[in-house]
Amino acid sequence: MIKVLIAEDEEGILYSISNAFSWENMGCEIIGLAQNGIQALEYSLSTPPDIVISDIVMPGIDGITFLRYLKEKYPNTQFIILTGHRNFEYACDALNLGAAVFLLKPVNYKELENHLKKIINTILASQEQQQIENQQDYILSNLLSGHIYSSIDFFT
Numbered sequence: 001m002i003k004v005l006i007a008e009d010e011e012g013i014l015y016s017i018s019n020a021f022s023w024e025n026m027g028c029e030i031i032g033l034a035q036n037g038i039q040a041l042e043y044s045l046s047t048p049p050d051i052v053i054s055d056i057v058m059p060g061i062d063g064i065t066f067l068r069y070l071k072e073k074y075p076n077t078q079f080i081i082l083t084g085h086r087n088f089e090y091a092c093d094a095l096n097l098g099a100a101v102f103l104l105k106p107v108n109y110k111e112l113e114n115h116l117k118k119i120i121n122t123i124l125a126s127q128e129q130q131q132i133e134n135q136q137d138y139i140l141s142n143l144l145s146g147h148i149y150s151s152i153d154f155f156t
Helices: 011-019 037-046 063-073 088-096 109-155
Strands: 002-007 028-034 051-055 078-083 101-104
Touching (some): 002 037
Parallel strands (some): 002 028, 002 051
16 A cells, blocks of 8 residues: 655645545555644654655644655655645745645645546556566576576586
């Protein structure tokens, strides 16, 4: 399951997002609902999220600082940034730090769902590629080990 963290200080929006989708049908589980940046950070440190939906302006730690920290610690985490502020600088900062999506409030849930589906597909493709690479490494390692042992047996 893809792990999703939602960080939003407006309780109504927080619970609206958490209830807007059939997360399980999308292959996701919500690992936390944070009402401030400190809670979001605590959730992230205990269970690293694959996707974070985060407000920019939150008490404790703002969304940009949270994004910067998490991207350094977990570079593959995908961020969807929400804001009620139409400040172009916020958008630039978020996108420059690696946010996948920047959305203005009020949240258009159909738009959010479309972005989520794209991100989920990207994560699943990446996980599948990683599994293939791990299998290839395992097979190669076993083949080389078997070859080396066969060569040793040959000379003894």
